[in-house]
Amino acid sequence: MIEMSKKPVLECIDLQRTFSEGPADVTVLKGINFSIAAGEQVAIIGSSGSGKSTLLHLLGGLDEPTAGIVNVGGIDINSLKQAERGQLRNRSLGFVYQFHHLLPEFTAQENVAMPLLIRRLESRQALQQAAEILGRVGLSHRLDHKPGELSGGERQRAALARAMVTKPLCILADEPTGNLDRKMAESVYSLMLELNQENDTAFVIVTHDQRLAESMNRICTLDDGVLKDI
Secondary structure (H helix, E strand, C coil): CCCCCCCCCEEEEEEEEEEECCEEEEEEEEEEEEEEECEEEEEEEEECCCCCHHHHHHHCCCCCCEEEEEEEEEHHHHHCCCHHHHHHHHHEEEEECCCCCCCCCCCCCHHHHHHHHHCCCHHHHHHHHHHHHHHHHHHHHCCCHHHHHCCHHHHHHHHHHHHHHHCCCEEECCCCCCCCCHHHHHHHHHHHHHHHHHHCEEEEEEECCCCHHHCEEEEEEEEEEEEECC
């Protein structure tokens, strides 16, 4: 059970995003207010094209809002310079996508170590921590394998390990089981919940997977640019 008295690790206030399409402006997000505490798990559901991925990109500081504020660990991420924003993302956020986005020329261990190396952690220590988290997701036997040598489920578990290796405040996941069969999807989201409980990491998960959504503490729906708790 989440203590709602905990301070938010991630929140947005009156978040708006408008895109210009030819002569017309299209408002995708209309004044969204949202927060998540340490250890909480929130699923965001909605129809295709409703703006779920746009919201996730704004929460992660990968895009800038038309209006509103995004606070990560109490810091307004959009008030920072680009380099500082990248440092805050590296320190506080992890990302998991439907497509794993592992770098094909690097091994699983090197891919997972990358966020630590970007943080300028000593190479041997970064690789050791990467090996430990890969072991935690059942990939100890795949450390030296490149993404092309891994199955779809293995690649997604490696992507999850990469998101978790820095022990972020919050992980933002966009359809993390979308390309997996039912058995592998259940394995991946069970693993996400285990890691969430062990590390008190918050999870915001955009998904069409009803079973995954129902395993979260909270479900929010995004409809016509408005986010509501179910």
